[in-house]
Amino acid sequence: MATEFRPASDTDTPSEEDVILEVRDASVSFSMDRGDSRVLRDVSIDVHAGEVLGVVGESGSGKSMLASAMLDAIVSPGQVDGEVIYHPPDGGEPVDVLSLSREELTKLRWNEISFVIQGAQSAFNPTMTIGSHFEETLRAHGADVSEGMEFARELLADLYLPTEQVLRSHPHELSGGMKQRALIALGLVLDPNVVVMDEPTAALDLLMQRSIVSMLEDLQEKYDLTMVFVTHDLPLVADLADRLAVMYAFDLVELGPTDELLDDAAHPYTRALLNAVPNISDRAMDIEGIEGSSPDPVSLPNGCSFNPRCPLADGTCESESPHLRDVDKGHEVACFYPEEARETVPLLLDEPPKSADAADAADASGGERR
Numbered sequence: 223m224a225t226e227f228r229p230a231s232d233t234d235t236p237s238e239e240d241v242i243l244e245v246r247d248a249s250v251s252f253s254m255d256r257g258d259s260r261v262l263r264d265v266s267i268d269v270h271a272g273e274v275l276g277v278v279g280e281s282g283s284g285k286s287m288l289a290s291a292m293l294d295a296i297v298s299p300g301q302v303d304g305e306v307i308y309h310p311p312d313g314g315e316p317v318d319v320l321s322l323s324r325e326e327l328t329k330l331r332w333n334e335i336s337f338v339i340q341g342a343q344s345a346f347n348p349t350m351t352i353g354s355h356f357e358e359t360l361r362a363h364g365a366d367v368s369e370g371m372e373f374a375r376e377l378l379a380d381l382y383l384p385t386e387q388v389l390r391s392h393p394h395e396l397s398g399g400m401k402q403r404a405l406i407a408l409g410l411v412l413d414p415n416v417v418v419m420d421e422p423t424a425a426l427d428l429l430m431q432r433s434i435v436s437m438l439e440d441l442q443e444k445y446d447l448t449m450v451f452v453t454h455d456l457p458l459v460a461d462l463a464d465r466l467a468v469m470y471a472f473d474l475v476e477l478g479p480t481d482e483l484l485d486d487a488a489h490p491y492t493r494a495l496l497n498a499v500p501n502i503s504d505r506a507m508d509i510e511g512i513e514g515s516s517p518d519p520v521s522l523p524n525g526c527s528f529n530p531r532c533p534l535a536d537g538t539c540e541s542e543s544p545h546l547r548d549v550d551k552g553h554e555v556a557c558f559y560p561e562e563a564r565e566t567v568p569l570l571l572d573e574p575p576k577s578a579d580a581a582d583a584a585d586a587s588g589g590e591r592r
């Protein structure tokens with residue numbers, strides 16, 4: 223039985239000309255006592271202007287490393303290698319992100335590519351009002367403060383926040399959901415072209431998460447944003463993303479249009495991930511956890527990293543690493559046996575998780591959406 227999740231929009235396969243962010247062979251490593259830990263392994267991916275790219279995978283698979291590498295924001299002592307090229311949509315000169323100075327990078331990060339992370343609690347200075355955070359950010363980037371504050375008000379309203387009250391408040395006076403939405407508005411106040419969101423709703427309850435995602439969908443359309451949305455929660459991003467990138471063991475294992483991945487995933491891991499999704503509308507449904515555990519970055523298995531957990535693994539999988547290759551137009555998979563995976567690993571769900579309904583429920587539960 224195939225899944226029937228509905229993607230946010232039916233986009234044509236993106237073309238090479240509209241690439242806005244180009245990641246080539248990005249790797250991240252940490253030198254540890256017990257060896258070199260490669261937590262991102264030669265990942266290459268293009269982000270297309272105007273798309274929402276969902277990056278999904280189990281906890282610890284390297285999603286945050288990929289997001290941070292896109293903005294050269296890997297925490298020390300992590301070492302990032304490879305290339306990240308930003309192509310300004312106005313046709314300006316491509317920017318080699320990993321070779322920028324700290325100052326250039328700060329400018330790029332807010333004005334062109336902004337980064338919204340989880341944990342709004344720690345992102346705000348507890349001694350400053352939310353309004354001061356906006357003003358300070360605008361001032362630091364040489365933007366017109368009164369114009370910028372007008373835009374901030376619009377963004378806060380787009381996120382269904384009581385604008386003036388939020389601007390006057392200190393972070394502790396707001397609920398987690400309000401704070402996280404204020405942080406999203408702050409990330410957008412300099413009108414970036416790309417926004418990279420790393421688990422932006424992780425600490426919130428289910429209804430608030432769904433509700434924020436539906437607001438992001440509206441924001442993305444209204445401001446024509448390009449969005450990279452990182453989450454371990456596949457159903458959360460299924461309605462929002464045009465394409466999904468699936469990560470396993472610090473590498474990209476499948477990439478393609480959301481509807482195709484949900485209906486006809488070609489990697490055994492993606493299929494297992496889909497089968498591990500709980501459907502909140504059906505308590506009696508089958509959920510299959512993924513057997514085994516993800517590999518240690520210091521001692522990865524030989525061959526395909528998924529082989530110890532894969533029902534299809536054979537000698538080839540144990541000795542050779544599969545690279546991404548096309549299975550359909552715009553759909554790539556790193557597996558030696560994609561057709562066999564489709565035939566022999568059945569998808570259990572035939573109903574999508576009710577993320578859209580949950581967002582509606584959140585709307586109905588109170589206009590302010592705290």
Ligand SMILES: Nc1ncnc2c1ncn2[C@@H]1O[C@H](COP(=O)(O)OP(=O)(O)OP(=O)(O)O)[C@@H](O)[C@H]1O
Nearest residue numbers: 252259261280281282283284285286287288454519
């Ligand atoms: N500072 C660090 N030093 C060494 N290893 C790290 C460091 N930070 C993260 N890692 C390791 O890098 C790997 C990838 O982590 P990453 O945060 O990218 O995973 P993730 O897919 O985003 O997971 P999650 O959803 O839990 O955030 C993990 O094995 C993690 O333990």
